[in-house]
Amino acid sequence: MVFYYKQGELPKKRHTVFTKDGKLVREEVFGINGFSGRYSLLYHLNPPTRIVRLEEWKDNSIQEWKSSGYRHHKLSTSKLRESNDAFLDRITLLFNEDTFISYVKTSEGESKVFYRNADFDEIYYVHEGEILFKSLFGEINVSQGDYLVVPRGSTYTFVFKKYSELLVVEGKQVELPKNYRNEYGQLVEGSFYYNRDIRLPTLRTYDEKGNYRLVIKTSNGFQFVELDTHPFDVVGWDGYLYPFALSVYDLEPITGKLHQPPTMYTTFTASNFVVCTFVPRLFDYHPQAVPISYYHNNVDADEMIFYSSGQFMSRRGISKGDITLHRGGHIHGPQPGAVELSLNKRGTYNDEVAVMVETQKRLKVSLYAKEIDDPSYPLSWYNY
Ligand SMILES: [Fe+2]
Structure with missing residues (x-):
């Protein structure tokens, strides 16, 4: 779990009428593990359900190297090609039903699509580079030695400020270790890091219309959809479920x-x-x-x-x-x-x-x- 946090404008009470410039603001409950798990309440300028067009489905089943035998392996990522996209073209090296471990090399530039992983939380480890992570929760700058943890279902994208290399670990129920937390969620003395080391997103709201492509990833493929309003239209949110960064140098x-x-x-x-x-x-x-x-x-x-x-x-x-x-x-x-x-x-x-x-x-x-x-x-x- 991560502690309570809030950004931007919120109504005094949840589930009540909230207007901005005379327009109704749309509330979304974003949660994992049903209605008893961690969640955040997000307030959108537009209904988050709006999809203009359902585009293609692209299969992304990972092929197993079945004749590899049962042995130790050493893999050299220096021999990997660059990926065309950090989300759509990450190179999965090791996998099972619980996790996909992939590697991405990417040049400077801004992603052209918005991403959402439906099945897995994502842990990005920045081996090299400088990246602006942009999401509906806000933005976080990450660089060499940073972990970036993105809860499944989050909508986000990347701006690569320079050539970057990322190790990507996908999994379910990514949490801070339970033995580090007291009953209030504070990280106890003697744990590997403290709450203060966790870097949180700074909200930036995009009140824009246009053509936006969102890709929803499942464990075996990608579903593309088209939107006509910017997906980062959140004016405020609060709760316990959101992306964060943690530097290995703060451990x-x-x-x-x-x-x-x-x-x-x-x-x-x-x-x-x-x-x-x-x-x-x-x-x-x-x-x-x-x-x-x-x-x-x-x-x-x-x-x-x-x-x-x-x-x-x-x-x-x-x-x-x-x-x-x-x-x-x-x-x-x-x-x-x-x-x-x-x-x-x-x-x-x-x-x-x-x-x-x-x-x-x-x-x-x-x-x-x-x-x-x-x-x-x-x-x-x-x-x-
Ligand atoms: Fe070992």
């Missing part, structure tokens, strides 16, 4: 005398997966500590890591922008020589930034991933 890792598990770095929880962030921190400081990860075999989980910046102590042959997928049932951990190297680093500063998605169900590898896969990676603990 507050708790470092240990001995090695801490990834759970210490949980940033968001979601339905059947968690997102953790490895951020700059001090290495473990016990005089005999092994300051990097031990070998591990989390049988019930698949683990994707995106390596964003800094020095990745436990890995060899990993570049910025690479993705690894470590499979439950196969053992993984520090690569040869990494433990020995780490022993001189006790108590020193480590500048790595990496995003981890750990899923409870197996991830499928897409045919796009096949094109950027390093088939020698499973043997990298032997051949080095």
